[in-house]
Amino acid sequence: AQRVTQPEKLLSVFKGAPVELKCNYSYSGSPELFWYVQYSRQRLQLLLRHISRESIKGFTADLNKGETSFHLKKPFAQEEDSAMYYCALIPAGTYKYIFGTGTRLKVLA
Amino acid sequence: SAVISQKPSRDICQRGTSLTIQCQVDSQVTMMFWYRQQPGQSLTLIATANQGSEATYESGFVIDKFPISRPNLTFSTLTVSNMSPEDSSIYLCSVSQTSSREQYFGPGTRLTVT
Numbered sequence: 343a344q345r346v347t348q349p350e351k352l353l354s355v356f357k358g359a360p361v362e363l364k365c366n367y368s369y370s371g372s373p374e375l376f377w378y379v380q381y382s383r384q385r386l387q388l389l390l391r392h393i394s395r396e397s398i399k400g401f402t403a404d405l406n407k408g409e410t411s412f413h414l415k416k417p418f419a420q421e422e423d424s425a426m427y428y429c430a431l432i433p434a435g436t437y438k439y440i441f442g443t444g445t446r447l448k449v450l451a
Numbered sequence: 452s453a454v455i456s457q458k459p460s461r462d463i464c465q466r467g468t469s470l471t472i473q474c475q476v477d478s479q480v481t482m483m484f485w486y487r488q489q490p491g492q493s494l495t496l497i498a499t500a501n502q503g504s505e506a507t508y509e510s511g512f513v514i515d516k517f518p519i520s521r522p523n524l525t526f527s528t529l530t531v532s533n534m535s536p537e538d539s540s541i542y543l544c545s546v547s548q549t550s551s552r553e554q555y556f557g558p559g560t561r562l563t564v565t
Contacts, residue, residue: 374552376552376553385455385556385557385558385559386494386543386556387555387556388553388554391552391553428493428494432552437482437499437547437549437552438484438496438499438509439494439496439554441493441494441495442493443492443493444493
């Protein structure tokens, strides 16, 4: 079955500490993977996608097909990074997202 | 990008009644989707709203319970019919162009059924 797993519901780190939000997926083909973010009182928005291989707001994510993972990383967390983060997968040939359950990141001062 | 509005933003309804949620986009889009996000859970796709034809429903969702209309390329509605407390959820509309797999999300409609 196609599935996205985010094992941590809540992740708390101190400001300036490194952050890694875990995402594992279950899919037999070549998926397209995304990270979406929802800041407090804002709508869900795209943070980054694996095919663009870019860094957004200091975040990066590398697709590891061997480990079927797409972890989101940032070397130095900032308070404004506090938000809900969702990993999502689109199976090949579709436009339908499969979302993980989300991880709430709290960056403490 | 696309700007999406939803109406209503929230509502409290009695069981057995129906609520229609509207989704309006500021530009023509190819694809529109409806999601449900139950308390403490992830987003689950209800259906893809197809312009001029019947919506495509995901497993576990049926047209009788969640009828969807999409009369044009900028507007869609989702009706939650014969509501029960289990339908209490946030309902989200999203849009996408076939040229891009990025989806733009509306602000959501928070529904509480008593």
